[in-house]
Amino acid sequence: MAFTLSHDLSSQTERLRISEIFHSLQGETSRIGLPTVFVRLTGCPLRCGYCDSAYAFHGGRMMSLDAIIEQVQSFGAPYVCVTGGEPLAQRGVLALLTRLCDLGLSVSLETSGALPIGEVDPRVSRIVDIKTPGSGEVERNLWENLPLLTPHDELKFVLVHRSDYEWARDLLREYPLEALCPVVFSPVWESCRPAELAQWVLEDRLPVRVQVQLHKILWGDRPGV
Numbered sequence: 001m002a003f004t005l006s007h008d009l010s011s012q013t014e015r016l017r018i019s020e021i022f023h024s025l026q027g028e029t030s031r032i033g034l035p036t037v038f039v040r041l042t043g044c045p046l047r048c049g050y051c052d053s054a055y056a057f058h059g060g061r062m063m064s065l066d067a068i069i070e071q072v073q074s075f076g077a078p079y080v081c082v083t084g085g086e087p088l089a090q091r092g093v094l095a096l097l098t099r100l101c102d103l104g105l106s107v108s109l110e111t112s113g114a115l116p117i118g119e120v121d122p123r124v125s126r127i128v129d130i131k132t133p134g135s136g137e138v139e140r141n142l143w144e145n146l147p148l149l150t151p152h153d154e155l156k157f158v159l160v161h162r163s164d165y166e167w168a169r170d171l172l173r174e175y176p177l178e179a180l181c182p183v184v185f186s187p188v189w190e191s192c193r194p195a196e197l198a199q200w201v202l203e204d205r206l207p208v209r210v211q212v213q214l215h216k217i218l219w220g221d222r223p224g225v
């Protein structure tokens with residue numbers, strides 16, 4: 001009986017609810033432009049007003065780690081990006097990340113910054129959002145994550161408008177987060193104008209990378225790209 005129970009529990013953690021697995025160019029972060037396989041996990045406890053992946057809040061299908069890995073490998077790309085939804089909301093993602101690293105793949109994780117990042121395999125590049133007031137989820141930021149960051153992680157501010165920009169700028173002036181890891185400023189698609197954001201960053205001499213979501217420029221705002 002005890003054997004059956006522990007067997008059932010371990011098979012639970014070896015399955016994840018997945019919304020989509022697809023091959024595209026990395027559209028964000030310092031890996032922008034690299035051919036990458038994306039694994040998008042279903043479900044998120046946050047509700048950012050701008051979320052472009054709300055279709056991943058529900059649905060999806062349960063997949064074993066073996067099946068996920070087989071599909072990832074079928075694309076033959078060296079880069080994998082695990083995202084969501086909020087990937088850290090499913091505990092089994094930790095084992096998936098480790099297995100992907102063990103295969104020699106270069107793995108990044110997109111996460112909201114609202115859940116603890118400390119148990120993620122250290123080989124993974126953790127891309128951690130700092131949610132701004134404009135997201136509607138600023139109170140979810142888990143500031144305890146910041147001291148865990150290393151130079152191969154990245155911090156990302158997704159900016160809805162000028163007042164989000166000023167909030168992020170003032171935070172960086174008080175706490176030089178760029179000393180921990182690269183910092184990315186990304187405009188919310190069709191809300192914050194990229195040229196204006198570029199101008200603000202240049203005027204204020206901010207030590208951050210401005211990035212525009214490459215995949216949306218190439219293919220529009222839709223799933224699977």
Ligand SMILES: C[S@@+](CC[C@H](N)C(=O)[O-])C[C@H]1O[C@@H](n2cnc3c(N)ncnc32)[C@H](O)[C@@H]1O
Nearest residue numbers: 050051052053084085086110111112158188189
């Ligand atoms: C869809 S989220 C999934 C991972 C995780 N839940 C998070 O928020 O980081 C992936 C990235 O897309 C960003 N994002 C979502 N909607 C966006 C939009 N409309 N414009 C720009 N970036 C957006 C998020 O802020 C996050 O950095």
Ligand SMILES: Nc1nc2[nH]cc(C(=O)O)c2c(=O)[nH]1
Nearest residue numbers: 025026027028083110215225
């Ligand atoms: N091409 C492409 N690059 C991405 N980088 C991060 C993404 C995400 O949704 O987390 C994403 C995405 O959805 N598509």
Ligand code: SF4
Nearest residue numbers: 044046048051085112
């Ligand atoms: S945390 Fe990420 S997936 Fe969740 S609502 Fe915000 S942007 Fe969307």
Ligand SMILES: [Mg+2]
Nearest residue numbers: 027052053083
């Ligand atoms: Mg996306």
